[in-house]
Amino acid sequence: MGNTRMARPGHRRGSSARRGVISVLALIGACLLSLTATQAVSGQPIANTSDTGFAIPFAGAPAYEHVAPPLLTSPxxxxxxxxxxxxxxxxxxxxxxxxxALTEQQYRDLSTGGGVGGSREAAEVIVACVEILTNTVGRPLYSEVNGQSTPSVLAGYGLYVNPGGLLESPANVDAPTRQVNTLLAPGGYVGTWLRENGAFRTLVALYRSAYTVQAAYGFAAQQISGAAQLVTNTKGGVSSEVGMSMAPPLWIVNFALIYILNPALAAEMPAHWAPIPPQVADAIKASPTGQVPFGDYAVYFE
Structure with missing residues (x-):
């Protein structure tokens, strides 16, 4: 953290510190893929000079694009x-x-609705968001599909199955990863909880990380992606689709946020991205809600 002096929780802070907290709280919303940025990157995607196959703004800041998961090379x-x-x-x-990162006790309190001013309802939303973004091998989500409780593991595709059995991008407006925005708004639940539970240093660390610049790219990417919230990757003349959560800026934003909550959970995020089967991607893009019944498309993920 260099020589920056941190104000102690509960003490009066200068205007620059207050501005930093407000900015961070706005940006925290990106954890659940509803980004609020202080900058804007507008217009249609333009080619990037890297070789990942993602275009701006979906590629994110060039200095960090290599940090995000690469395309898988084996099943x-x-x-x-x-x-x-x-x-x-x-x-x-x-x-x-x-x-x-938060201490073990701080994370336990935040994720269970404990601590000063804690809310069990808010905690359940936050936990659901983390579960969606860490839906990797060994961490299935369970949904009601054709009357049966059905597990699914789809994080590498940038997709998930909601409790009602609909397949969608985590950036879909239906997802907890978007609905949580009211909790994360400046002055809202999360900001109040963090301030009152000694996590000011964590907020400043996040604000000084790559999260800040990546949030601007992520915000722009979402604004031009419609209901489907999918991203096109084109490399070597081959185009494929992946969910928004696996685009470099969004993945890095989510990684940073989950890491400061609990590094062990960040370790469960997907290490590679996988192209969505074309039939599934086409159906999601054709759907006015960006959702399709998982039962109709599960066979494509077997």
Whole structure:
């Protein structure tokens, strides 16, 4: 953190510190893929000079694009998690370390509705968001599909199945990862909880990380992606689709936020992205809600 002086929780802070907290609280909304940015990157996607196949704004800041998960190269990489060693390395690359994360007690309180001013209802939304973004091997989500409780593991595709059995992008307006925005707005539940529970240092660390610049790109990407919230990747003359949560800026934003909550959870995020089967991508894009019944398309993920 350099020589920056941190105000102690509960004490009066200067105007610059207050502005920093407000900005961070606005940006925290991106954790659940509803980004609020202080900058705007507008217009249609333009070609990037990197070789990942993503275009601006979906590629994010060039300095960090290499940090995001690459396209898988073998079937055994599908939906596999990062692992702790790689997660810690990535954290360092985006400007974070374990000392920036909430303490075990702070995370336990936040995720259960405890602590000063805690809310169980708010905690359930936050936990649901983390579960969606860490839906990798060993961490299935269960949904009601054709009358049966059905597991699914789809994070590497940038998709998930909601409790009612609909397949969608985590950036869909139906998802907790968007609905949580009211909790994360400046002056809202999350900001109040963090201030009152000694997490000011964590907020400042996040604000100083790659999260800030990536949030602007993520915000722009979502504004031009319609109801489907999918991203087109084109490399070597081949185009494919992936859900918004696996685009470099969104993935890095989510990684940074989950890492400061609990580094062990960030280690469960997907290590590679996988193209959505074309039939499924076409159906999601054709749907006015960006959702399709998982039961109708599950066979494409087998």
């Amino acid at each position: 055994d990489q599908l939906n596999q998690p990062l692992g702790q060693a790689l997660a810690d390395t990535i954290a360092g690359q985006v400007g974070l370390d374990r000392a920036d």
